[in-house]
Amino acid sequence: MMNFEYTIEQKEIREMAMKFARNEMMTVATEFDLSGEFPKSLFEKAWSHGLINTCIPEEYGGVGFSAVDSVIISECLSYGCMGMNSSIMSNDLALLPIVIGGTHEQKEKFLRPFTESYKIASFCLTEPGNGSDAAGIKTTIKKDGDDFIVNGEKMWITNAGFADLFILYGTSDPSLKHKGITTIIIDPKTEGIVIGKSEKKMGHRCSDTRGITFNNVRVPKENIIGKVGDGWAIAMKTLDHSRPLVAASALGGAQCALDHSVNYAKERVQFNTAIANHQAIQFMISNMVIKVEASRLLVTKAAWLLDKGESNTKVASSAKAFAADACMEICTDAVQIYGGYGYSVEYPVEKLMRDAKLIQIYEGTSQIQRIVIAKEIFSRS
Amino acid sequence: MNIFVCIKQVPDTETKVTPNSDGTYIETSSIKWIMNPYDEYAVEQALLHKAANTGSTITVVRVGAVKDTEVLRTALAMGVDEAILVDAPDNLDSYQTAKAIKGAIEKSGKTADLILTGKQAIDDDCLQVPQLLAQLMELPSISVVVGFEGTGSDLTLRREVEGGAIEVYKTSGPCVVACNKGLNSPRYASLPGIMKAKKKPLAIHSLTDIGVNQDDVRVKYSNFVLPPEKPAGKKFEAMEEGQQAAVVAEVVGLLRTEAKVL
Numbered sequence: 351m352m353n354f355e356y357t358i359e360q361k362e363i364r365e366m367a368m369k370f371a372r373n374e375m376m377t378v379a380t381e382f383d384l385s386g387e388f389p390k391s392l393f394e395k396a397w398s399h400g401l402i403n404t405c406i407p408e409e410y411g412g413v414g415f416s417a418v419d420s421v422i423i424s425e426c427l428s429y430g431c432m433g434m435n436s437s438i439m440s441n442d443l444a445l446l447p448i449v450i451g452g453t454h455e456q457k458e459k460f461l462r463p464f465t466e467s468y469k470i471a472s473f474c475l476t477e478p479g480n481g482s483d484a485a486g487i488k489t490t491i492k493k494d495g496d497d498f499i500v501n502g503e504k505m506w507i508t509n510a511g512f513a514d515l516f517i518l519y520g521t522s523d524p525s526l527k528h529k530g531i532t533t534i535i536i537d538p539k540t541e542g543i544v545i546g547k548s549e550k551k552m553g554h555r556c557s558d559t560r561g562i563t564f565n566n567v568r569v570p571k572e573n574i575i576g577k578v579g580d581g582w583a584i585a586m587k588t589l590d591h592s593r594p595l596v597a598a599s600a601l602g603g604a605q606c607a608l609d610h611s612v613n614y615a616k617e618r619v620q621f622n623t624a625i626a627n628h629q630a631i632q633f634m635i636s637n638m639v640i641k642v643e644a645s646r647l648l649v650t651k652a653a654w655l656l657d658k659g660e661s662n663t664k665v666a667s668s669a670k671a672f673a674a675d676a677c678m679e680i681c682t683d684a685v686q687i688y689g690g691y692g693y694s695v696e697y698p699v700e701k702l703m704r705d706a707k708l709i710q711i712y713e714g715t716s717q718i719q720r721i722v723i724a725k726e727i728f729s730r731s
Numbered sequence: 732m733n734i735f736v737c738i739k740q741v742p743d744t745e746t747k748v749t750p751n752s753d754g755t756y757i758e759t760s761s762i763k764w765i766m767n768p769y770d771e772y773a774v775e776q777a778l779l780h781k782a783a784n785t786g787s788t789i790t791v792v793r794v795g796a797v798k799d800t801e802v803l804r805t806a807l808a809m810g811v812d813e814a815i816l817v818d819a820p821d822n823l824d825s826y827q828t829a830k831a832i833k834g835a836i837e838k839s840g841k842t843a844d845l846i847l848t849g850k851q852a853i854d855d856d857c858l859q860v861p862q863l864l865a866q867l868m869e870l871p872s873i874s875v876v877v878g879f880e881g882t883g884s885d886l887t888l889r890r891e892v893e894g895g896a897i898e899v900y901k902t903s904g905p906c907v908v909a910c911n912k913g914l915n916s917p918r919y920a921s922l923p924g925i926m927k928a929k930k931k932p933l934a935i936h937s938l939t940d941i942g943v944n945q946d947d948v949r950v951k952y953s954n955f956v957l958p959p960e961k962p963a964g965k966k967f968e969a970m971e972e973g974q975q976a977a978v979v980a981e982v983v984g985l986l987r988t989e990a991k992v993l
Binding site for chain 2: 358359361362363365366367369370398399400401413414415423
């Protein structure tokens with residue numbers, strides 16, 4: 351009944367994605383972290399190898415990955431650079447509402463172009479005043495003849511400055527709370543859209559993050575995903591798919607910090623012996639291993655449930671909360687193991703610590719995940 | 732045209748090898764295998780040549796233990812069309828390997844228009860199979876190739892010789908080309924390639940199937956042992972001027988008698 355073994359293809363996917371992460375991403379991660387430049391040509395290369403848009407189904411030109419395949423890819427690319435992986439993964443976050451709730455025509459029109467050349471999609475949910483309280487969003491989507499008019503402000507939008515497509519959540523009536531939420535596809539070149547300046551961040555610095563203002567932006571009604579008011583259900587289903595991916599990115603960062611720590615502990619000599627021989631260091635490393643192994647099991651189970659078509663909300667939120675918190679702890683300990691060198695930008699682990707923090711915050715904070723888990727326990731029994 | 736590529740599965744360069752129990756080879760149970768890096772250049776060159784010569788097919792051949800087919804699958808995922816595996820012990824000698832490859836090519840029913848290999852395998856570093864294969868197949872062979880131009884079987888090949896000089900060869904008709912580092916930049920197996928690879932044909936033959944038997948053994952392996960561990964380095968104190976002459980004499984003496992480098 352139980353089988354923990356990856357398929358041959360999954361082993362090869364891991365191998366290939368890790369090769370790309372090590373050779374193409376890790377080698378330039380520090381450079382892009384320092385400059386804050388958006389590594390678009392690197393993303394193009396990743397796209398050409400099939401590493402981006404893992405959510406697009408085979409019938410619309412995608413490779414046809416399972417959810418388990420996708421989390422393997424996310425883990426490996428995040429191992430290469432958590433910040434770059436944010437921008438890579440952001441496409442899946444944005445396109446998933448179309449995959450989940452779109453019509454055949456919408457999928458042909460909006461998904462297929464992403465398989466023909468490297469394109470960027472941004473997921474526009476968060477607002478200056480609404481992060482965790484997503485049902486309270488204030489951006490309005492109002493019917494006007496055959497079109498809809500979008501008004502409002504979005505904040506912390508990943509890849510906004512480079513996007514070819516926005517997938518926006520708004521409300522037809524804020525007083526309806528989650529029942530008014532609607533999802534709409536918007537061409538970023540539409541009149542009335544003002545894209546803000548790139549935000550300066552603690553980590554994920556090469557991932558482009560901006561605010562966007564929508565002033566009477568006219569969008570054809572064909573661009574509504576599902577019906578007006580379907581947005582909340584679509585968002586919840588999207589999160590079931592995206593949380594394992596984000597949890598996997600935490601896992602990738604954690605594994606990277608662990609590997610760096612093990613190597614450094616073997617090299618660094620104090621008190622006439624490698625610090626790996628000191629029990630205090632051994633215990634820190636052992637704790638890292640425990641958390642990485644547990645994260646991987648949770649992430650894989652969350653994806654495996656999706657592939658089986660079963661509800662994964664509780665496990666996906668557990669995976670996201672656990673892996674993100676574990677990643678933060680592991681990266682913090684990695685800096686501790688490196689000591690003074692860990693605090694220096696000349697060494698890789700301070701960046702990992704800065705990058706790790708965001709994963710506890712975005713795509714549902716660690717606290718929101720616990721609320722979701724509690725709801726699954728107390729509202730469904 | 733029919734392009735054949737010969738690849739070997741070798742231990743990852745970071746593997747810690749240990750001799751097996753009877754000392755005839757290394758312990759293979761927990762090794763991480765990779766494609767011999769020189770063979771990656773051969774696969775890439777085959778893919779480039781196929782792209783320039785429409786209608787070509789590439790068949791990759793590997794002789795080795797059947798349990799791990801990942802390296803063949805990597806070649807298929809990179810874009811090779813078909814694979815042949817000859818199930819054989821991993822420590823086959825060069826002559827048997829060359830004969831097995833020849834047998835596998837003949838068994839495929841295709842006439843080889845071009846055979847590409849790496850110039851050597853990084854595990855045993857024998858540097859023999861390409862030349863032996865060419866000899867057995869009565870084909871010309873060119874090794875240490877760093878430049879490859881031309882269409883079909885009319886090729887201009889550049890090979891590195893001692894001292895950084897380059898020899899240029901023109902060939903027409905089938906030949907064996909053994910590739911060196913610098914010839915090209917091997918591509919990654921793309922993810923769509925990995926997913927498609929499982930549908931590509933992989934033929935498996937035994938050594939007997941292709942006419943290789945005990946009479947072909949040329950090398951018997953025995954006494955595989957790890958090299959002795961290096962003794963710790965020696966440190967000499969010579970901070971004070973008065974000591975220095977004596978220390979120099981001591982060091983020179985040890986270099987003569989112990990290290991035997993002088």
